[in-house]
Amino acid sequence: MNLSPAQTIGLTNLFLVIYLVIDSFEKISVYKEYATGGLLNWNLLRKNSFFTSKPESFRNLTDVIFPARSWFFLIALRIFCCFGLFVSPPGSVLLVCSYTGLFIIGSLMNLRNIAYGAETENRFALIIIGALLLRSLVPTDTVTLATFWFIGLQACLSYITAGASKLMNANWRNGNGFKRVATSYELIPVKKVNIFFEENRTVARLLNWLVIFFECAFPVALFIGRGLFWWFLVGGIILHATIAIGLRLGKFFWIWIATYPALIFITQR
Amino acid sequence: MSLWESVIVLVLAMWLTANVFYSLMNKKIARYTYRADLFKWLSAFQLFSERAQSFQLSYRDMLADQSVTQWELVQLGQQWRSYHAVWFPGRTLGDCVKSIMGDLVHFIRKDQSGFGKKKIKERFIYHALIHFLDRYPRNNTDLGRQFRIQDKENNEIFISDFYKE
Numbered sequence: 001m002n003l004s005p006a007q008t009i010g011l012t013n014l015f016l017v018i019y020l021v022i023d024s025f026e027k028i029s030v031y032k033e034y035a036t037g038g039l040l041n042w043n044l045l046r047k048n049s050f051f052t053s054k055p056e057s058f059r060n061l062t063d064v065i066f067p068a069r070s071w072f073f074l075i076a077l078r079i080f081c082c083f084g085l086f087v088s089p090p091g092s093v094l095l096v097c098s099y100t101g102l103f104i105i106g107s108l109m110n111l112r113n114i115a116y117g118a119e120t121e122n123r124f125a126l127i128i129i130g131a132l133l134l135r136s137l138v139p140t141d142t143v144t145l146a147t148f149w150f151i152g153l154q155a156c157l158s159y160i161t162a163g164a165s166k167l168m169n170a171n172w173r174n175g176n177g178f179k180r181v182a183t184s185y186e187l188i189p190v191k192k193v194n195i196f197f198e199e200n201r202t203v204a205r206l207l208n209w210l211v212i213f214f215e216c217a218f219p220v221a222l223f224i225g226r227g228l229f230w231w232f233l234v235g236g237i238i239l240h241a242t243i244a245i246g247l248r249l250g251k252f253f254w255i256w257i258a259t260y261p262a263l264i265f266i267t268q269r
Numbered sequence: 270m271s272l273w274e275s276v277i278v279l280v281l282a283m284w285l286t287a288n289v290f291y292s293l294m295n296k297k298i299a300r301y302t303y304r305a306d307l308f309k310w311l312s313a314f315q316l317f318s319e320r321a322q323s324f325q326l327s328y329r330d331m332l333a334d335q336s337v338t339q340w341e342l343v344q345l346g347q348q349w350r351s352y353h354a355v356w357f358p359g360r361t362l363g364d365c366v367k368s369i370m371g372d373l374v375h376f377i378r379k380d381q382s383g384f385g386k387k388k389i390k391e392r393f394i395y396h397a398l399i400h401f402l403d404r405y406p407r408n409n410t411d412l413g414r415q416f417r418i419q420d421k422e423n424n425e426i427f428i429s430d431f432y433k434e
Contacts, residue, residue, distance in 0.1 A: 027361075037403070047393055114303075115393055126310060130284070137273075137277065138277050143274050241354075
């Protein structure tokens with residue numbers, strides 16, 4: 001399968017928008033947490049020393065943007081920007097505005113949530129949105145190719161970082177890392193799964209090393225030819241789908257899969 | 270390559286390079302990037318590499334007659350449902366509380382080793398946890414609430430004073 005630059009961007013946008021829409025509606029559905037008494041209420045978050053140590057002008061600005069009412073206006077605007085990605089023609093001002101809106105709102109989201117840690121999916125989404133925003137400013141062939149390489153290499157970096165840090169962890173190195181995750185009821189609250197991996201340690205050990213191998217070897221997929229490359233992509237989809245179902249991290253699936261069209265494009269050249 | 274093309278390519282190259290450095294040394298430079306990288310544009314994805322630490326949070330109240338109620342365990346997990354693979358808004362709250370507890374335990378252990386600069390009670394996360402526990406019903410006349418954090422083996426890691434905020 002070969003993808004044109006337009007198809008590559010279209011598919012990346014599609015997966016990106018699925019993630020953004022799910023994430024935005026999830027936030028809207030827990031609006032009570034953003035209102036008085038909630039853990040994400042701005043009156044509480046603004047007491048974090050990160051904000052209190054900032055100059056008054058900065059705090060005044062955050063006091064305008066981050067309270068629940070204005071925050072949900074931005075969340076609604078985020079959904080509107082997603083819609084903008086689909087309806088705006090390539091090279092249009094609306095497209096640039098949509099990417100800019102998504103990038104700014106995503107960045108503010110990380111800032112607002114700094115006390116509890118920025119959401120991993122949102123951090124990765126910002127990398128993709130930022131690259132596509134830059135590409136939309138100068139949509140030439142050179143910049144398009146550089147953007148796809150950037151997204152593809154960021155995906156490779158994310159996999160190799162995850163794989164290498166597992167190799168540096170004694171539990172994963174001695175084959176027990178996967179078992180610790182799979183048998184943890186807190187992470188996977190399905191007793192049958194927990195018991196299965198508790199009883200089948202060989203399977204758990206095999207999967208432990210398979211995950212490490214996949215993550216560490218992923219960058220090689222860019223250079224080994226198309227046949228093996230497709231196996232890596234299928235492996236990635238299975239890995240992320242398993243994480244989505246087992247660990248209930250569904251948003252990871254969409255945002256990491258959003259990098260695959262760029263990977264397909266750069267490997268077909 | 271035109272000037273604007275060069276600028277965009279340069280920005281992308283710098284962003285990627287910064288991310289590579291951040292991935293290599295994020296722990297060493299975390300105290301600087303925490304404040305400098307306001308919007309978290311740099312990331313190091315170490316999914317499930319660290320040992321998953323799980324803690325239990327429970328609370329009890331001191332009633333007007335100075336008797337103390339039983340410890341109530343806070344249930345953070347939600348039953349697994351197949352649609353959670355696509356739609357799981359409940360994860361947000363659980364993740365926040367787990368993050369608070371993880372950070373609190375980190376600082377408690379640091380304080381015990383004498384390296385803590387700030388008292389636990391002065392920390393934002395301590396107050397955030399108190400704020401979180403306020404959602405659980407309590408008697409208007411009680412004298413205060415207390416919470417504790419235990420590890421998986423039920424060893425007590427932290428127990429707060431009775432507080433009334």
